Amino acid sequence: MDQAKGPRKGRAIGKTNDVNADLIAVVVAVNDAGPCVLTIEQGAALPSGPFELAHRSLQSGLRAWVELQTGQPLGYIEQLYTFADRDRTGGNERVISISYLALTREEDAGASGRRRWASWYDYFPWEDHRSGRPPMLEELWPRLIEWAQDADDGATRFDRRRRAAVAFAMDNRAWNEELALQRYELLYEAALVEEAKRGGDSAILAPVPGRSMSGDHRRILATAIARLRSKIKYRPVVFELMPPLFTLLQLQRTVEALSGRLINKPNFRRLIGQQELVEKTGATTAETGGRPAQLYRFHHAILNERPVAGTKLPLARA
Amino acid sequence: MDQAKGPRKGRAIGKTNDVNADLIAVVVAVNDAGPCVLTIEQGAALPSGPFELAHRSLQSGLRAWVELQTGQPLGYIEQLYTFADRDRTGGNERVISISYLALTREEDAGASGRRRWASWYDYFPWEDHRSGRPPMLEELWPRLIEWAQDADDGATRFDRRRRAAVAFAMDNRAWNEELALQRYELLYEAALVEEAKRGGDSAILAPVPGRSMSGDHRRILATAIARLRSKIKYRPVVFELMPPLFTLLQLQRTVEALSGRLINKPNFRRLIGQQELVEKTGATTAETGGRPAQLYRFHHAILNERPVAGTKLPLARA
DNA sequence: AAGGCTATAATCGTTGTGACTATAAGTGGT
DNA sequence: ACCACTTATAGTCACAACGATTATAGCCTT
Known part of the structure; x- marks a missing residue:
């Protein structure tokens, strides 16, 4: 949707209203240790950088900064919030920060030295x-x-x-x-x-x-956590965090890691099953200790047919 | 939350990354004719203007522009989406648009000539x-x-x-x-x-x-409609659109106007009642033709106790 | 062989809520 | 005064969603 803007009235001439726009990313993954966020500076900051002329769009600018600073390519991206910082120079410049939530599988542990996966719960x-x-x-x-x-x-x-x-x-x-x-x-x-x-x-x-972060990055992380905890209840976004094949218990553990609370197993399986969100692959895995579990994959086609009723999860009614 | 930003690395010197930030408002009200949006230019555009140094925050900048262009003071405000327009000058300037949804009661029909309330459904x-x-x-x-x-x-x-x-x-x-x-x-x-x-x-x-608008304003309006239609189902935002006293049928008609579909009356009343979202005032009105209706007011205290479970509405299960 | 772990299936009971019916209380017309 | 019509308000029924619980199956380690 690249539409030309209409005529503008009252636009001031010159540079007086110029701002800098920052892009900030909350990149989330889940591993055995729990829910993680991608950080730089030894866990003290989120990947971020200014929106530049070279960027085709806000999203591509964000991807570029994250990849440059951490080596991590991004898949699913969603805008979180835009806020204006208070003047920090006192000059004629202001900064607008546009924050994004990204979901990824924690792979590519490439040796980009500055990156580090840190647990959510170190901060909260x-x-x-x-x-x-x-x-x-x-x-x-x-x-x-x-x-x-x-x-x-x-x-x-x-x-x-x-x-x-x-x-x-x-x-x-x-x-x-x-x-x-x-x-x-x-x-x-x-x-x-x-x-x-x-x-x-x-x-x-x-x-x-609870560990702090520089700037208001910890607040942005809190925003991302709240958004994600809300969204997994009505949209099947969890699968962005899963490997291609997974067991139902792995899926449940991922949801539990995100929501920070335990889920009743039979109810979870029933809900996942009746929504046709996953399909059996036939393969099984014995890596879980007990009886070998079926391996499932995400049933992508369902995304198309049911754009609304997403992944309802059995998370405490009242 | 005005926190000082941490040190920034890699910030380019000079003006190369400067952008202009626009604020765009979708101001919604509901009257007898249905759901309305506040427009300028005879319904062809939404109120908007650049974010300026004089503005204390994005929200206050938005309020200033809307009041200047339409005379309408704003109450409830919520951020919608931020997007970057494609270059339109080819120069070193880009525009970021930050759109907001505002809910208000259509009063103060002040004679600010440029303003005009237009029905949603003229556009859609x-x-x-x-x-x-x-x-x-x-x-x-x-x-x-x-x-x-x-x-x-x-x-x-x-x-x-x-x-x-x-x-x-x-x-x-x-x-x-x-x-x-x-x-x-x-x-x-x-x-x-x-x-x-x-x-x-x-x-x-x-x-x-369906009437079009300048720029991508109609797309922003569509974003606002979708957001509002979703939000009234889990948050009691409808009351921002209601007068201080109202009947249950007026409340129902407002929800119907927003969602664009009819609601079963007994079910609507039951849902509103059991959530304790409204309280009787004792007064009645005979302006509705039939049996005089109780006048209710919004039960503000409930906002505090139940920050989550909002206004669930009986809008078609499947 | 036993105990422990996990997977998987099935059941029970409560609550939410969509669809429907019935009754009450006003208005205006004849 | 009666009737037709409007709206308000209360109550019922049935089904689906879902939280809690129990039971059974299959593989592991010791």
Whole structure:
């Protein structure tokens, strides 16, 4: 859809409104260790670079930067969010950041030295509920409550308390894995993450466990996690992360890695089966320890027939 | 979340990578005539303008442009999509467009001369199924089939035919209102809309009924419609379009206007009721002709408690 | 041979929700 | 006053979705 733009009124002459546009990629894969994100600078940053004239499109610019910085070719790509940073030079330049989510299979461990796959949960240890509720949550709750109490007026105290309770499953609420972004933003607002202290804020509190990243990259990663956790429930995107052949348990483990919670096995298999999302290959594998499992492949044709009703997953009704 | 950006490597010196960033707004309201979009230039364009240094954020820049061009203040805003236009000057400038969806109540009919509320379905007449399937679809099908047949190789023919069938409910398929964007893109690809012919393509076909817009504004509108039709099913955003007090039937008519299809009345009321999304005010209105209806208001508190499970709507299961 | 692991099938019961019917309470026309 | 028509509101029925659970099968290691 390359349409010429219509006439523009009120466009200022000259360079006063020029900006730089940055492309930032969250590249996700899943391996035995869990869900991973592709990083540079020893896990401190996401691959990124400016959108340049040489790039044919935003997506191709992103692919170029990721491949240059990490050697990783990208398959599935989806736009996440665009935001404008605050002036950082004070000059006549601003930066717009356009973030993308990419899904890939973790292959090609090419020796591009700067790249590194890091687990999601190194950055967000409170997000992994596959082995039950992380103990650190119980240490987190009182700190959030304290932050809520610190508010000036009663309305804000009440609001903070409620937001914290919803996001972090306080007061016997159910954990909602899709609130990953809200949780990070709440911790940022409460100055409980390292990033919140860079602005010169004289907050003294020790940050919560979890590795930080440069800039707002950890926030972008949280955005990607939330988006992906939501999307796997209604679109069959998991298969972008799977090898060509896989067992149903491998598929289930991948979904569990992403959502950060366990799934009932029989229900998972029934759901996958009745949606015709996979097809048997006839081959089996004995690498799983117990009874050899059927190897399946993704039933690509289904993508065409059912553009909407995607991969519903049995992830806790209420 | 205004975090300072980390150090950047590889940033080119000078102005070579500068771009202009445009903000484009799809402002939606619903009145008795149906779902409307705020336009300028007699319905030929959406409000838009460049992101400028004076703007504190992308959102505030958007609000400023919309208010300047139409006098309409905006409430709810949500980012839609960011795309890069192809070079249009051939020079060292590119344009990035950041589009937003805004929901508002159509009040303040202030005399700002350039503004005009236009019905969605003037631009997409095939999207309104509230009175059954639009007859024009039957004239559209053969043209799409013909386009599919025109493909060079068999695989493309098959693919085109299938995409057309899914998007436009051919072969007794069910109509899916969320595919508004796919439908427009398909018509564009098939050169059945006026916009497709601007590039100098020597297509001779007469365009399908439906008003066009300048640039790719109609495509952005289609994006907004698809997003909104999807979102009302899981988030209570409809209420942004309602007056403070409303009857359940008015609420239902609004949802029907957006989704372009009719809803079963008892089921709609049951769903709204059991989700506690509205609360009775005690007041009634007799303006509806029959038995006076209860006036409701949106139960704001519910937004806080249930951040996820939004407004599920009884819109055709399969 | 036993125990452990995984794969695979089948069952039960609750909830969600689409389709439908019935009743209540106003308006306007004759 | 009656009737036709409008809309509001409540209730029922049946089926499909799905969470939880149990049972059986097949291969491994020790």
